[in-house]
Amino acid sequence: MKHPIVFTSEQEMPPMAVSLADMGHNRTGSWRYLRPIYSEKLAPCTGACPAGNDIPRIMSLVAEGRYRDAWRLFRQTSPLPGVCGRVCYHPCESACNRKDFDEALSVAAIERFVADECFDLEDEIPSRARRAERVAVVGSGPAGLTCAYFLAKDGYSVTVFEAESEPGGMLRVGIPPYRLPREILDREIELIARWGVEFTVNTRIGRDMDLEKLWEQHDAVFIATGAHRSRPLGIPGEELALTGLEFLKTINVGRSVQIGTKVLVIGGGNTAMDAARTALRLGARPVVVYRRTRGEMPAISEEIEEAEHEGIQFEFLAAPQVIRRLNGQLEVQFIRMQLGEPDQSGRRRPVPIPGSAFVLRADAVLKAVGEEPELPFLSQSLETSEGIIIDRSQELLERTGIFIGGDAQTGPSTVVQAIGAGKEAARAIQSFLRGERKPKAVKLEEALRVNFSYFAHLPRVPTEHLPASERITNFSESKQPISAELARAEAGRCFSCGVCNYCDNCWLFCPDAAIARVNGGYEIDFDFCKGCGICAEECPRSVISLAEEEL
Amino acid sequence: MTTVLTGTKKVVTGNHAVSYGAMLSRVQVISAYPITPQTQVVELLSELCANGALRAKFIKVESEHSAMAALVGAASTGARTFTATSAHGLALMHEMLHWAAGARLPIVLADINRAMGPPWSVWTDQNDSLAQRDTGWMQLYCESNQEVLDTVIQAYKVAERVLMPAMLVLDAFVLSHTAEQVEIPDQALVDQYLPLYQPLYKLDVNSPRSFGALAPPDVYMELRYKMHQAMEDALEEFARADEEFEKFFGRCYGLIEPYRADDADLILVTSGTVTSTAREVIDELQAEGRKIGLLKVRLFRPFPKELLRQALSGVAKVAVIDRNISFGMGGIFAQEIKSALYNVHQRPSIFGFVAGLGGRDITPAVIREIIDYTENHDEPEDLIWIGVKR
Numbered sequence: 001m002k003h004p005i006v007f008t009s010e011q012e013m014p015p016m017a018v019s020l021a022d023m024g025h026n027r028t029g030s031w032r033y034l035r036p037i038y039s040e041k042l043a044p045c046t047g048a049c050p051a052g053n054d055i056p057r058i059m060s061l062v063a064e065g066r067y068r069d070a071w072r073l074f075r076q077t078s079p080l081p082g083v084c085g086r087v088c089y090h091p092c093e094s095a096c097n098r099k100d101f102d103e104a105l106s107v108a109a110i111e112r113f114v115a116d117e118c119f120d121l122e123d124e125i126p127s128r129a130r131r132a133e134r135v136a137v138v139g140s141g142p143a144g145l146t147c148a149y150f151l152a153k154d155g156y157s158v159t160v161f162e163a164e165s166e167p168g169g170m171l172r173v174g175i176p177p178y179r180l181p182r183e184i185l186d187r188e189i190e191l192i193a194r195w196g197v198e199f200t201v202n203t204r205i206g207r208d209m210d211l212e213k214l215w216e217q218h219d220a221v222f223i224a225t226g227a228h229r230s231r232p233l234g235i236p237g238e239e240l241a242l243t244g245l246e247f248l249k250t251i252n253v254g255r256s257v258q259i260g261t262k263v264l265v266i267g268g269g270n271t272a273m274d275a276a277r278t279a280l281r282l283g284a285r286p287v288v289v290y291r292r293t294r295g296e297m298p299a300i301s302e303e304i305e306e307a308e309h310e311g312i313q314f315e316f317l318a319a320p321q322v323i324r325r326l327n328g329q330l331e332v333q334f335i336r337m338q339l340g341e342p343d344q345s346g347r348r349r350p351v352p353i354p355g356s357a358f359v360l361r362a363d364a365v366l367k368a369v370g371e372e373p374e375l376p377f378l379s380q381s382l383e384t385s386e387g388i389i390i391d392r393s394q395e396l397l398e399r400t401g402i403f404i405g406g407d408a409q410t411g412p413s414t415v416v417q418a419i420g421a422g423k424e425a426a427r428a429i430q431s432f433l434r435g436e437r438k439p440k441a442v443k444l445e446e447a448l449r450v451n452f453s454y455f456a457h458l459p460r461v462p463t464e465h466l467p468a469s470e471r472i473t474n475f476s477e478s479k480q481p482i483s484a485e486l487a488r489a490e491a492g493r494c495f496s497c498g499v500c501n502y503c504d505n506c507w508l509f510c511p512d513a514a515i516a517r518v519n520g521g522y523e524i525d526f527d528f529c530k531g532c533g534i535c536a537e538e539c540p541r542s543v544i545s546l547a548e549e550e551l
Numbered sequence: 552m553t554t555v556l557t558g559t560k561k562v563v564t565g566n567h568a569v570s571y572g573a574m575l576s577r578v579q580v581i582s583a584y585p586i587t588p589q590t591q592v593v594e595l596l597s598e599l600c601a602n603g604a605l606r607a608k609f610i611k612v613e614s615e616h617s618a619m620a621a622l623v624g625a626a627s628t629g630a631r632t633f634t635a636t637s638a639h640g641l642a643l644m645h646e647m648l649h650w651a652a653g654a655r656l657p658i659v660l661a662d663i664n665r666a667m668g669p670p671w672s673v674w675t676d677q678n679d680s681l682a683q684r685d686t687g688w689m690q691l692y693c694e695s696n697q698e699v700l701d702t703v704i705q706a707y708k709v710a711e712r713v714l715m716p717a718m719l720v721l722d723a724f725v726l727s728h729t730a731e732q733v734e735i736p737d738q739a740l741v742d743q744y745l746p747l748y749q750p751l752y753k754l755d756v757n758s759p760r761s762f763g764a765l766a767p768p769d770v771y772m773e774l775r776y777k778m779h780q781a782m783e784d785a786l787e788e789f790a791r792a793d794e795e796f797e798k799f800f801g802r803c804y805g806l807i808e809p810y811r812a813d814d815a816d817l818i819l820v821t822s823g824t825v826t827s828t829a830r831e832v833i834d835e836l837q838a839e840g841r842k843i844g845l846l847k848v849r850l851f852r853p854f855p856k857e858l859l860r861q862a863l864s865g866v867a868k869v870a871v872i873d874r875n876i877s878f879g880m881g882g883i884f885a886q887e888i889k890s891a892l893y894n895v896h897q898r899p900s901i902f903g904f905v906a907g908l909g910g911r912d913i914t915p916a917v918i919r920e921i922i923d924y925t926e927n928h929d930e931p932e933d934l935i936w937i938g939v940k941r
Contacts, residue, residue: 010773015714015776015781016655016822020760027759 002007003274009101018287028512032531034546036506036524041447041498042544047109048095051078055092055107059494060501062110062288062487071118074111078419079149079192080142082119085112086479087175088416088477089300097450097497103460106482106490131155133219133433141169143406145192146422147290147429152195160197161214163204163225164253170226170407171415173249174271176278177475178190181273195305206377211402220401220429224422227407229374233266233367240330241266244368251278259284260363264332266290266320267368268297269412275366276312277490278474287360291319291337296347306478309468319350321357322356325366330362344514366527375409403428447498447542454505461490500543506535558737565726567757568718568733569635569661570595571614572703574605575741576659578633581628582610582618582626584640587673588723589663592635596641603819607633615640619647626656627762629753631707632659637723638665638679645683648716652687652778654763657710657717657748660688664725664874666909674910675723677875678824681851683884687778687786689717690851691820696731698804698849701796704736704745708792711748713781720817723873723910725824736762736800744799782853789850806855809862811837812844817925818863822848822884825913829872832918843922856891863892869899870925872918874907881905881934900931906938 005020005281007013014020040240045055055071059069074081085108096104120282134211135151137144166172168185193199203209205225215221242257244267250257261284265276268290276286288307290297293316295436297304308314318334333351337355339348405421407413431438462479465471469477506522514528515535536544566742569592573581581600599605608625611649612618615636622632634783637642639664651658651769662680666672680690690704693699706717721727752760755811764772789806793916811825811833821829827846836843846862848855863869872880880886885903902925907913917937924935 007773010776013770013773013777014752015774015777016653016752017763017766021760023759116883302928364844 011516017272018410027527028445028523028530029514029527032526032529033549034531034533034550035526036531036533036535037547038500038522038543038547039445039545040500042444043444043497043499044097044499047444047446048091050091050414050416051076051084051419051423052304053077053092053111056494056499056501059107059110059491060496062114062491063494065484065488067114067117067484067504068152070114074114077423079146080188080189080415080419080499081111082115083142083180084108084173084419085110085115086108086180086184086477087171089302089414091354091416097448097495098493100497101450101455102457103454105494106463109461109463109482110487113482113484115184115188116481117484119191119292123493133157134159134217135220135429135433136161136218137212137222137224139163139169139224139226139368139406139408140173140199141191141224141226141406142418143226143422143425144169144222144407145189145446146419147222147224147405147425148197148422149192149195150423150426150427151483152197154426156429156433157199159218161203161205161209162201162517163207165201166230166253167199167201168225168516170228173252174274176248176252176274176281177236178277178281178471178478179274179504181477188261188371192238208270211377215400215402218434220403221233222425222429223375223402223404224406224418224425225373225375225408226418227412229372230271230367231370232374233369235320235321235322237325238367240323240325243272243364244366245371247275247366247529251282258364259366261285262362263287263364263366264289264360264362265366265368267330267370268299269368269370270290270299270303271371272366273299273307275368277303277307277472279364279366280310280312281475283448284363286366287362288312289315289318289320289360291317291335291350292339292347293317296339304383306465309420311468317350318358319352326361330365331359332362332365333357333359354518368485371407371412373411375408387450392551393499401432403432431535433435445490450495450497451538451540454503455495457487458493459491461486498542500541503540505538505540509534509538557735557741560732560734560780562730563696563733563818564591564728564730565693565696565699565721566591566728567595568700569721570599571733571735571786572700573659573661574599574734575631575700575738576631576633576704576707577742577747578605578607578612578659579630579635580608580622580632582612582621582625582632582636583636584612584615584618584795586615586637586640588727589635589640589661591639591658591727592661592663594806596633605672609811611901616645616647618844619644619651622658623647623650623654624754625653626651626658627754629734629750631711631748633660633667635661635663636669637663638667642667645686648683648686648688649762653774655714655778655781657707657714659706659710660718661699661703661717662692662718662719663723663727664721672909673723675725675823675874676908676910677720677873677883678740679752680718680720681875681877683718684852684883687715687782688852689782691717691719691849692851693719693721693726693849694826694847696729696733697802698727699726700733700735701800701802701804704741705789705792707795708745708747709785709788711812712788712792713785714751714780715781715785720823722824731758734800740868742798744796747928752801759781785853786850786857804849806850807858807862808847810845810847810851812846814842815844815866816842817868817870817922818844818846818866819918819922820846820848820863820869820884822851823874825872825874825907828913828915829918832915832922835915836922839877847931851887854887854891859888859891860895863888863899864895865897866899868925869901870921870938871901871903872907872913872921873903873905874913876905876908885933900929902928903933904930904934904935904937912940 090108093104261288263284279286317337337350340351345351405425406418666676710717871885
């Protein structure tokens with residue numbers, strides 16, 4: 001204080017309580033003990049997506065009509081948006097914060113729209129230094145394709161070995177074309193090939209090629225052979241039944257199977273649904289027989305609903321006991337079940353009711369009670385348990401440069417899980433080849449707090465299907481695309497949780513005008529920010545955090 | 552589109568007279584919340600802002616407290632500010648009224664006198680404004696729509712000279728919703744009479760200062776002393792502003808106005824619209840040969856004590872009509888006048904009448920009853936209720 005102020009009379013005083021000195025030295029920033037920080041969070045949708053699609057940013061691009069940029073962003077995290085937009089079970093939508101406000105965003109419909117809109121645009125493939133190392137990928141399903149794509153993008157020479165005559169793995173042989181049209185799959189594989197990935201088809205490891213040999217010729221091997229072995233029913237006469245997967249494979253590669261009219265499909269998973277709906281399209285009248293009830297069916301609920309709409313019959317609480325041939329038909333004896341105590345999966349265990357056996361006749365029986373990995377080419381020394389390579393063995397594999405992932409490792413799962421596993425494998429292989437430790441995944445804080453006050457209720461874009469009567473006569477795609485207008489509107493419903501979309505709320509609300517818009521972002525002038533926290537409170541999407549000032 | 556030709560005559564309500572007064576004063580910030588019977592004041596002002604006749608920022612708020620708070624902020628930056636309210640709205644502003652006065656901000660407010668609830672009433676009486684007596688606001692009670700318009704302009708003139716806020720007060724419905732011929736002064740003349748406000752200190756980002764900070768006991772009292780001095784100065788400033796106004800516009804009102812009061816034995820004291828009725832009665836009584844005069848009190852704060860002493864000492868009897876009641880004491884104008892005259896040697900007998908609460912009409916017959924009562928009684932009484940059904 002340069003000049004102590006002493007008033008000796010009222011005449012010396014100003015009329016009101018006002019500082020005579022300029023207060024510029026003592027700015028409101030000196031009050032602050034909390035500091036607002038722009039710190040973007042992980043949107044729950046992105047957190048739930050095994051591929052890690054950056055959904056809020058993609059949605060913001062779609063809402064602006066920047067479909068090409070949205071497509072590029074999808075392809076930064078996954079080479080298969082056209083596939084995922086159709087067959088993904090979209091865990092992103094289950095995690096969507098919007099579901100607590102009105103309805104979750106229809107992310108899958110938008111992903112499909114973007115992929116369909118942009119696939120024929122020539123993707124720029126920058127020339128990059130080729131690396132010396134060669135990587136073999138065994139299996140061309142979603143895990144293998146994804147791993148190959150990311151390694152090729154990184155400059156590695158990648159060869160994918162496929163047992164069948166065309167790449168795609170379960171996407172091609174397991175998923176019927178009415179769910180995933182073949183041209184969609186073909187074009188996404190073509191785009192992966194454009195990055196320099198080579199495909200060697202009709203080559204089954206363990207039959208046409210040794211794993212040992214592959215290992216010698218490559219610097220790393222990724223085993224992504226999926227889970228293709230159907231589990232047995234374990235009953236007499238089961239050799240009379242076709243496996244659901246075999247049936248699908250045969251139809252999906254364009255050959256025919258005689259199944260007659262009356263077809264029994266045993267099982268309640270996705271293979272059972274696909275087999276039943278495929279049989280229906282071939283003119284059969286399938287009945288799905290499942291040993292528990294509808295609520296316990298492991299198939300994606302959307303698939304069950306579609307099967308019901310198409311008129312497929314369900315017989316619940318029945319387990320097969322024996323299959324017999326009788327007068328050119330098949331006769332299956334079932335026993336009626338009831339639900340008992342919950343088992344390890346948390347579902348109630350089906351228990352047979354004594355003396356309740358009954359018989360159903362059919363022209364064909366398709367068994368689809370689950371698949372498991374088949375890894376005969378792996379050395380016997382590797383421990384397996386129910387077809388799944390346990391962790392210790394995986395470490396062993398990785399030390400030698402052999403990696404495993406996807407359904408081959410975990411047992412049957414989803415397409416997007418396999419994509420996630422393929423990405424993970426690509427990262428592990430990169431680290432292995434460079435002699436680095438694999439970087440630890442940093443788990444960001446999730447944006448779970450949304451200020452709903454800033455949003456209006458808007459209905460979710462409806463999912464349209466071809467009429468059931470029309471779609472059961474052929475294999476054309478059942479689910480209909482959405483228009484550009486609907487895609488933009490739907491993307492506009494995205495809260496952009498945790499991801500700043502420059503809504504200006506912080507800038508608008510700051511009572512000290514301490515937030516400036518700088519270079520398309522925001523800057524806080526800490527000379528004036530008094531740490532009131534209004535910006536953090538009014539940020540609709542949890543982008544701003546408050547931290548205590550360090551003394 | 553509302554077009555206002557200044558320098559013309561127009562038939563307007565009291566409420567619109569307020570709006571035109573604010574427009575001619577070129578107010579820069581208006582913040583208000585609607586309440587019957589004030590609403591039309593801000594309706595017209597918002598129209599004038601919308602159509603460009605008035606270049607002011609109109610701030611919509613969620614309460615009267617916020618309205619005044621917004622004006623405190625705006626006035627601190629040196630803007631000329633205006634609001635209008637009534638009854639409960641004014642009551643809700645109470646805290647901020649103190650703030651405006653203590654911060655020495657020359658805000659002008661129009662209060663349309665409305666009786667306080669409960670029970671709900673929308674009709675006139677003065678309890679709402681008189682309850683704000685000690686907030687440090689100047690108060691002027693108006694008799695006609697012309698006086699309303701002119702008082703808005705005068706209020707800014709004085710408020711900005713002495714740095715105290717001013718409230719002009721008009722009776723609900725009797726003035727607010729009744730149309731009269733009003734001369735709308737020429738804008739150029741008003742601009743000359745009332746130049747732009749030049750604040751002594753203002754909120755300025757380029758020269759930041761602290762306002763309204765803590766004042767310890769060794770300075771607080773001085774600041775209060777200065778507020779009181781400013782009010783005393785305002786008496787002179789009002790007289791000067793009124794004189795100057797007359798030169799510009801040919802009209803003046805005085806701080807108090809005696810009407811035919813020379814040689815009167817009894818003087819009736821009124822405020823607001825009752826005065827107009829009383830003028831008629833006084834004319835009739837004087838025609839009858841009775842020596843009865845009238846005194847209108849226009850300025851209530853600061854209270855023109857000296858002028859009242861001059862006007863009323865030596866008169867035998869004074870009858871004060873109060874359209875208000877201080878429960879447990881009596882009419883407030885009567886109290887104030889008695890208090891002002893207590894130390895005068897030749898003080899009159901002062902009779903306090905309470906009449907016309909909650910909008911009950913004060914008719915010529917009521918005024919005659921008050922005068923007759925005063926004439927017929929020798930001992931003055933503090934509180935005489937007129938018209939109560941017993």
